[in-house]
Amino acid sequence: MTNAVYTLIVRALSGIVSERAAETLLRAALREAGLTPEGVTAGEMTRVLSGPLLVRLTGVLPEARARAEVQALTRQLQAAPVPAEEDPLALSADDFEFDDPEYAAAPPERRYALGSAAGQDALIQDLGRIQGVQGVMVCRANGEVLRQRALTGAANLGSVIAATALLFQKRALRLMAADMGTQTVCMRPVGEYCVAVVASSQVNIGRLLAELGQIREAA
Secondary structure, eight states: OOOHHHHHHHHHHTTTSOHHHHHHHHHHHHHHTTOOTTTOOHHHHHHHIIIIIHHHHHHHSOHHHHHHHHHHHHHHHHHSOOOOSSOOTTOOGGGOOOOOTTTSSOOOOEEEOTTSHHHHHHHHHHHHTSTTEEEEEEEETTSOEEEEESOSSHHHHHHHHHHHHHHHHHHTOSOEEEEOSSEEEEEEEETTEEEEEEEETTSOHHHHHHHHHTEEEOO
């Protein structure tokens, strides 16, 4: 069972990204730090927030906002009545340095002409290079499939994307991840389009979400 520290942060993080993405990002960050949702302390969580989680959020949000959100999460953790073995909670994100060869910096912003077949193919090809990715789809926001590769049940996935379009708009979400059992589907709206990636359980979800976060539509 997850403890109070983990539950507090994952609920707060769900106000920034989708609930599924929040849990996926936080669990991945904890794993990198050698920690678990069941045993993480407030002090350990503070270091995770300002470390692996900050780097992941920087790939999803503008850097200034990512740092502000991490600082807000740290303040919530400091104010909450959760057990702690130490009290380093006054530290901010700027007090930490990290050496992670894969997440030391957010991936570069990438622009694609999603209204053209060439732009759609380029996006699919780039995302398909990520280990664990099994399929990529480009749709309109209404779920109309424009391009897809290595996917089965494309029509059904298009319906899922269409159903989430309003949720993206109402909550101003930029990413959403859904657990489909043995697979994870990550979705991102890009202008009037939506990109969906189907990945296996072996995918590095942090990298995948960071890559999706940097996709832009070419003017």
